[in-house]
Structure formats: structure tokens, C-alpha cells
Amino acid sequence: MKVLLPDDSTLELPDGATGLDAAQAIGPRLADEAILVRQNGRVQDLRQPLEPGQRIQILTTRDRQDPDALAVLRHSSAHLLAEAVRRLYPGVKIAIGPPIENGFYYDFEFPAPIGEEALERIEAEIERELDEGRSWTREEVSRDEARARLLAENEPYKVELVDEADGPITFYTQGDFTDLCRGPHLQDSRPIKALKLTSLAGAYWRGDEHNRQLTRIYGTAFYTQEDLDTYLERLEEARRRDHRRLGTQLDLFHLSEHAPGMPFWHPKGMVIWNALEDLRRRENIRRGYVEVKTPLMYDVDTWKTSGHWEKFRDEMFLLPYGEDRQLGLKPMNCPGHMLLFANDLRSYRDLPLRYAESSTLHRNERAGALHGLLRVQHVTQDDAHIFCSREQIEDEIFGCLDFAAFLYDLFSVEARFELSTRPDNKLGTDEEWDFTEAALRTALERRGLAYDLNPGDGAFYGPKIDLHMTDVLGRSWQMGTIQLDSQMPQRFGLRYTGSDNEEHTPYVVHRALFGSLERFIGILIEHYGGAFPVWLAPVQVRVVPVGESHREAARGVRDRLAEAGVRTEVDERDETVSKRIRDAEVEKIPYVVVYGDRESEERLAVRERGGTQSTQNLESLIGDLAAKL
Numbered sequence: 045m046k047v048l049l050p051d052d053s054t055l056e057l058p059d060g061a062t063g064l065d066a067a068q069a070i071g072p073r074l075a076d077e078a079i080l081v082r083q084n085g086r087v088q089d090l091r092q093p094l095e096p097g098q099r100i101q102i103l104t105t106r107d108r109q110d111p112d113a114l115a116v117l118r119h120s121s122a123h124l125l126a127e128a129v130r131r132l133y134p135g136v137k138i139a140i141g142p143p144i145e146n147g148f149y150y151d152f153e154f155p156a157p158i159g160e161e162a163l164e165r166i167e168a169e170i171e172r173e174l175d176e177g178r179s180w181t182r183e184e185v186s187r188d189e190a191r192a193r194l195l196a197e198n199e200p201y202k203v204e205l206v207d208e209a210d211g212p213i214t215f216y217t218q219g220d221f222t223d224l225c226r227g228p229h230l231q232d233s234r235p236i237k238a239l240k241l242t243s244l245a246g247a248y249w250r251g252d253e254h255n256r257q258l259t260r261i262y263g264t265a266f267y268t269q270e271d272l273d274t275y276l277e278r279l280e281e282a283r284r285r286d287h288r289r290l291g292t293q294l295d296l297f298h299l300s301e302h303a304p305g306m307p308f309w310h311p312k313g314m315v316i317w318n319a320l321e322d323l324r325r326r327e328n329i330r331r332g333y334v335e336v337k338t339p340l341m342y343d344v345d346t347w348k349t350s351g352h353w354e355k356f357r358d359e360m361f362l363l364p365y366g367e368d369r370q371l372g373l374k375p376m377n378c379p380g381h382m383l384l385f386a387n388d389l390r391s392y393r394d395l396p397l398r399y400a401e402s403s404t405l406h407r408n409e410r411a412g413a414l415h416g417l418l419r420v421q422h423v424t425q426d427d428a429h430i431f432c433s434r435e436q437i438e439d440e441i442f443g444c445l446d447f448a449a450f451l452y453d454l455f456s457v458e459a460r461f462e463l464s465t466r467p468d469n470k471l472g473t474d475e476e477w478d479f480t481e482a483a484l485r486t487a488l489e490r491r492g493l494a495y496d497l498n499p500g501d502g503a504f505y506g507p508k509i510d511l512h513m514t515d516v517l518g519r520s521w522q523m524g525t526i527q528l529d530s531q532m533p534q535r536f537g538l539r540y541t542g543s544d545n546e547e548h549t550p551y552v553v554h555r556a557l558f559g560s561l562e563r564f565i566g567i568l569i570e571h572y573g574g575a576f577p578v579w580l581a582p583v584q585v586r587v588v589p590v591g592e593s594h595r596e597a598a599r600g601v602r603d604r605l606a607e608a609g610v611r612t613e614v615d616e617r618d619e620t621v622s623k624r625i626r627d628a629e630v631e632k633i634p635y636v637v638v639y640g641d642r643e644s645e646e647r648l649a650v651r652e653r654g655g656t657q658s659t660q661n662l663e664s665l666i667g668d669l670a671a672k673l
């Protein structure tokens with residue numbers, strides 16, 4: 045048989061040849077370094093036969109950053125982990141152990157609970173395996189044999205997996221450890237140059253809380269020590285910036301079981317919240333939006349009309365009402381805005397009509413899905429619905445994109461736009477979709493924005509543009525969305541009289557640019573590492589009087605700054621000056637003014653976050669700050 049190589053040359057192989065055979069035919073060095081074969085865009089184990097006529101690529105240890113290459117390394121590492129745990133903890137039962145985005149894990153049922161300190165011992169055992177060296181063998185077995193072997197080994201989780209598996213059943217063996225596994229795996233353990241167990245967590249078997257809770261051991265592995273070091277540094281930086289940690293340290297918010305997934309905002313957190321709200325209001329007015337306020341709860345019929353009952357019911361909080369009615373807390377603002385539009389006779393002269401509302405929404409999430417401010421049940425969107433005619437769509441989308449680009453620029457985050465087009469279950473004709481997709485594309489190009497195309501991922505009612513941002517740690521976040529909708533206005537029977545005196549149904553653009561305020565603030569905390577730009581900082585200046593006799597003068601400085609609109613505090617605690625300065629640094633306050641015998645309003649000692657020190661008079665400090673507000 046023949047296969048094609050990346051340089052378009054053809055390789056002749058005997059029928060049934062494997063990826064490893066192909067590598068050997070090319071050269072012994074390649075065969076030695078080979079880890080995977082990519083065929084037809086997907087990867088497979090080197091030990092599996094190739095399909096004739098396919099284009100193949102052999103991945104080697106030099107592809108150390110390739111996601112598939114990392115996945116196979118980490119999957120094999122997970123098997124080494126299971127081997128070590130089996131040896132150290134007789135009677136342990138093993139469940140599953142896949143590679144994940146930044147590493148791998150394996151789930152175990154331990155005979156007795158283990159603590160974090162066990163990780164070191166297990167890691168040492170894996171090191172020993174690596175020193176000895178392991179190589180993997182692959183075998184296909186019948187379902188009955190697989191079942192019998194796993195029953196004999198007393199591995200109930202694996203038996204369950206065999207019972208549900210489709211396709212051929214394979215086992216991989218290294219050392220004296222055999223695992224039910226689809227693969228692929230490395231040839232041997234030599235490429236695993238750096239491995240670390242990172243943490244321990246509880247995990248329900250199959251993610252179902254009705255099942256037994258297992259112990260999950262997380263780890264990661266790389267092709268070089270340098271790659272592991274870089275990863276650990278980045279992890280440490282992410283931990284330092286974790287918004288939950290900084291939320292406490294900076295006294296911004298907290299979460300509590302009294303109200304799961306619904307943040308309590310502290311005064312300093314509210315300063316940030318209100319700064320974003322002010323920004324949203326100011327820009328909305330400038331861009332021709334009008335603010336509205338619609339109810340938090342609607343009867344079930346409204347949700348049936350909107351389609352949420354069918355698509356979103358599981359995520360809604362429901363409340364009994366009267367004898368036989370039920371109200372649903374809104375997970376989205378759309379139905380309220382539709383009803384508001386329908387409340388009056390509308391003409392083409394009213395369009396575009398841009399309703400803005402940043403109301404509290406509630407979404408019933410699984411407890412396990414909640415995560416700090418990033419996944420909450422109490423969501424505040426900077427929401428708006430734009431009612432417009434067909435001819436106005438492109439301009440309205442352009443306006444939303446311009447607004448989004450303005451916001452992201454303000455926070456110095458890199459924005460990425462993704463256009464999603466008609467899905468399989470679309471409503472409406474292809475001609476209609478041709479038109480709406482073109483309108484979105486044209487708006488993107490007119491605004492000069494590069495975008496990725498995501499074919500087939502639009503909503504069933506229309507195409508959409510999703511907004512993603514990349515933070516300083518290089519992580520990508522889905523933020524806002526701009527969605528065109530021709531269906532909901534029809535379901536609510538919305539009409540306006542056109543210039544032709546005929547009745548028309550308006551289009552609606554649903555758009556949220558921050559996305560949710562909770563999530564946006566969570567991401568901003570991490571993006572800035574808590575060191576907010578001056579205009580967002582909860583406390584902008586802290587005045588530190590050196591002694592008791594300087595307190596009066598320090599308060600005078602505070603009052604002058606406060607008059608100029610600067611958020612200022614005086615730290616009058618009986619602590620040393622250096623301790624109070626250090627605390628201001630920990631709280632990441634942009635300016636600290638020290639006031640002692642040598643200082644006066646003509647001569648202030650000003651320390652800026654980041655270390656710059658200067659002597660300034662109060663007027664010039666106010667001038668500096670005013671430029672940053």
C-alpha cells in the first residue's frame with residue numbers, strides 16, 4: 045500500500061503496516077522519536093495499522109507544544125500514576141484517567157482517605173518507574189474476556205466501562221499494570237522528561253452526585269523541564285491573581301452558602317461596579333440608547349411565547365403564584381422588552397429603538413458549575429435590545445461592534461470576534477440567512493475588525509457575533525455577544541407601520557458587551573491582578589499622617605481631594621508609617637500621600653503604586669489625578 049507524506053512524496057509499505065512501520069521505513073531516528081501518527085486530521089496510536097492512500101504525519105518528541113503530542117504524553121503519565129497508586133495502596137480501585145487541557149488526572153477509590161502529603165510519596169514512586177523505564181503494549185480483546193479479567197481484578201468501575209463501550213476493546217500494559225484504555229499511548233516512558241502531581245480533589249463517578257465520591261489526583265507532564273517550569277510559573281501567577289483570593293484581600297466581595305452563587309458586594313467592590321454602570325449609562329446615552337426597566341418575573345405563558353420554556357426551563361427559578369399559576373424569574377431580559385415594544389403602536393419613524401437595561405437575571409446552575417464571579421446564579425447583564433428594520437441591521441451591528449471595540453480598548457484587553465452562521469436546525473429560508481449573515485460580515489469588515497468564522501454555530505433564530513478577550517495571562521474568555529433575531533419578534537406578534545403604510549415585523553438585535561457584570565469584574569480583577577487603573581480603583585489616594593499632630597492636616601488634604609472627585613481615605617491607625625505604607629501597597633492603592641513635619645499642602649510626599657516617589661503640591665496632584673479619572 046501507499047501513503048502520502050507531508051512533503052507530498054509517496055511511501056510504499058506492506059499491507060497492514062502501522063504508523064511505527066512507516067516511521068521505521070523513513071529512518072531509525074524518526075522511529076525512535078515517534079510518539080503518534082496523524083492521519084486524516086486525527087491522531088492514532090503508532091501501533092495501529094494505517095489506511096492506504098492517506099496523508100500521514102509522524103509526530104515526534106520535538107512537537108513538544110503540539111496539543112495532541114502533549115495529550116498522549118499526559119495520558120501515558122496518568123497510567124504511570126495509576127500503576128504507582130496500585131503498588132502503594134493495595135485494595136485501591138481505579139476509575140478513569142484521561143489527559144485534560146493542562147495535564148491529566150486519574151480517579152481512584154482509596155481503601156482509606158489520603159491527604160495532600162500523599163502526593164509526594166506517589167510522585168517519588170512515579171519517578172522510580174521513570175528511572176526504570178516503561179514501555180507500552182497494546183492488545184485487542186473480546187468483550188467477554190475483558191469483563192472476566194476486570195472482574196477477577198475486582199475493578200467494578202472498569203467493568204461498567206466495558207459494559208457500555210462500543211467498538212473494539214483494548215488494553216494497554218506497562219510494567220505490571222494493565223488498563224482498559226482506548227489509547228493512544230507513547231511507545232515508552234523516555235519522552236516524559238518532567239512530571240508533577242499538582243492537586244487532589246473529590247469527584248463523583250461519572251460526574252453524577254448520586255454516585256460514589258472518588259479521589260481525583262491531578263498532575264501534569266511535559267517533554268522538557270523548561271516547559272514544566274514555565275507552566276508552574278504561570279500557574280503561580282494565576283493563583284496570585286485569582287479573583288476569589290483578591291476579592292477577599294481587597295475587600296471587594298464575598299460568596300456564601302446563604303445565597304449560593306450570588307455575590308455579596310462590599311463597599312469597595314460597589315465602587316468598581318458603579319464605575320462600570322456609570323460607563324455603561326454614559327456610553328448608552330451617547331450612542332442613542334434609552335433606558336427601561338421591566339419586571340423580574342413573568343407568568344409561564346410569557347416564557348412559552350418567548351421559547352424559553354422549551355429551551356431554558358431547567359435553568360429557570362420558578363415560584364408558585366395564586367391558586368394555579370406559576371411565575372418564572374427572568375434568565376434574560378428579552379421577553380420584557382418585547383412586551384414593552386408591543387405596548388404601543390409603532391411606526392418606522394420610531395426605529396431603530398434601542399432599549400437598554402442592566403437588570404438582575406437568575407439562572408439555576410448546578411452547584412458544581414459555580415465558580416467565584418465567573419459562574420454565578422445571579423447575573424447582571426449590560427443588556428440591550430435594538431428593534432430595527434431590515435435595512436437598518438448592518439448599521440446597528442456596526443454600532444454594537446464600535447461600542448464593544450471602544451470598551452475593550454478602554455480596559456487594554458485584546459478582543460477577538462467570532463461570526464457564527466446558520467446551524468442545521470435553523471428557522472427561515474436560506475435567502476434570508478444569506479442576507480442576515482452578509483449584513484453581519486459587512487459590519488465587521490466596515491469596522492475593520494478581524495474575525496474568525498464559526499460555521500453552523502449560530503442560534504436557530506439568526507447569526508451572531510461573539511466577543512472574546514485575551515487577558516494578560518493569555519487566557520481567552522467569552523464575553524459579550526451580538527445576536528440577530530427574526531423569530532422572537534414574530535412570536536410576540538410585534539409590528540410597526542412602514543413608510544409604505546404596510547405592517548412589518550421588526551428585527552431585534554440582542555446584545556451584551558461586558559457580558560455579565562459579575563463575570564467581567566472577576567476577569568478584570570485577574571487581568572489587573574487587583575491593581576486597577578486609577579479611574580476604577582476603589583480607593584485612589586490614601587493619606588498617611590506621620591503622627592497624631594498631623595491628622596488634622598491629613599484630613600484637610602483628604603477633603604480637598606474629595607472635593608475634586610478623588611476617592612481618598614486617611615489611615616489614622618496607630619501603626620508605624622512603614623507598616624501603613626506597606627498595607628496600602630498590599631491593597632494596591634494607586635497613590636499614597638505621607639504627611640509629617642516636613643510636609644505641607646505646598647510640599648506633599650507622594651508615592652505612586654509601582655515605586656515612583658515625588659514631592660508635589662496639592663494643586664498639581666489634583667491636576668494629575670483629574671487627568672486619570
Ligand SMILES: [Zn+2]
Binds near residue numbers: 119141223225226227
Ligand atoms: Zn488510558
Ligand SMILES: [Zn+2]
Binds near residue numbers: 377378429554555
Ligand atoms: Zn435578549
